[in-house]
Amino acid sequence: MNPSDPIRPPLRRAAILLAKASITGAAVREMEELAQRAQSAMAGRFAAVVHAFSEQGSPSLREALDALAAGDAADEIAIVPLLLPMEPGFRTWITGAVQRWMRDAQAPRRPGVTLCMPPGDTLAVDALVHGLLQSTTVPIDAPAAAPSAGSVIPPQKRRVLVCQGGPCNHAGAALVWGHLRNEQKRLDLRNTGDGMMSARTSCLGPCNLAPVVQVFPEGTWYGGVDEAGIDRIVESHLLRGEPVAELAYPQVPGKQTLR
Template sequence: MPGIEAGGIAVVLVARSAIAAAPRAEMERLAGQVSGLHEIALATYAFTEQGQPALREVVANLRRRPFREIRLVPLLFPMEASFRAWIGRTLARWQLEWDTEGPAIRIGPGPNASERLTDLVSDLVETAGREKPFMPAEHPATTGSVVAAAHRRVLVCQGGPCNEAGAAAIWGHLRNEQEGQSLRTAGSGMMSATTSCLGPCSLAPVVQVWPEGTVYGGVNEAGIDAIIREHLLGDRPVESLAYPANGRKQALRLRE
């Protein structure tokens, strides 16, 4: 109802990723419970990495509606201290890209800050005690796996500086586009993976495309879109984002 939504509070339950229907349904159920709380005009959910709806899309849509504030509630345990930091920096970057005013956005501390966490864990321990004992299968599955014929591999760095620069959101955008555009088989085909530090930390977030070995730095969602369009599908490295492997120190170039 517009009268209730105007000036109200929107809540976004935030998880890392989900590609199957069951976890998405669970998030939907939790959001439905939250929507009944006092002052909550709307409750929904989003994923920071792979999965739909993506956090960027959800926040962008909510900012266009007349909420008083948007509360992001991470459902992660344990939750690393860096999570809130990179979410905050990523939100600031997104808002600069959107270039429009919107409601205040607050980021919650995560489940570890709740005084009721011990009660929740105790309940889960008791519930586990009512489950049937696990028994290994007598005949393990012998089904095979497909070895992809994809020509390219896209690596998204998950080292410390890249994580702090929001690499998880970049990874999620890549995976969602990979699924949406069928990139595993489109063009020369591609597979993607996260990796530990790729080396040029000052260029964070860093993405590398093989077999060319092209290193891309300062990659955001628009950069991923350009890499897909020009490099993966067009067979042309994106020169404006690429950094040559010349063995020399390089600083991140500023983009207009």
């Protein structure tokens, strides 16, 4: 090193523990606690350790990257995929998602991003499996008698599906879902007009039109939906039965691009 070179501060690192999906609060808390334990164990080496989900669940990978970049918490962000087996498509999706974030990020300073991959000899995974095989087991009891209580068939005629596959989640589907649920409660959409119910789904298919929403019984496809788009779908399609042509994509042969 040249004595005249300026002294550079040590590299600040952060990590994102990336899981596939979560639809329960308990699973989200489990990820939060895992991130907290990892940060405590890696104190001094990582400035922050957070969690994210590639499909259903919040925060999404994009939201976690945005938060770390906006908070100026790190010069480098390491993504740790929590998936066994490591599907080649998952690694490809992570790479594409990070590249889209790099292209679109609004943060004034963008950290570098790396991907942590399991070692080729998988010794760490082997040790985990061996430890579990030697751990205390929990018996599974015989099943109880089937309950006799019945279930009510929902009378609502409309269903709104909000895709939370990887590309849709990356494009802001969690915000779209949250806004739809808020409007559903505020306007009592379950009991207004034909009535509606909503559900998050895994990948619906038209990934390049993300975020994707589908409304039944018509099966209308909407792409590029944001909170304002949800407002229009609610006001026109759900309350008046008139699909929003500007946001709808027809079911025709051939690929369509996001308008």
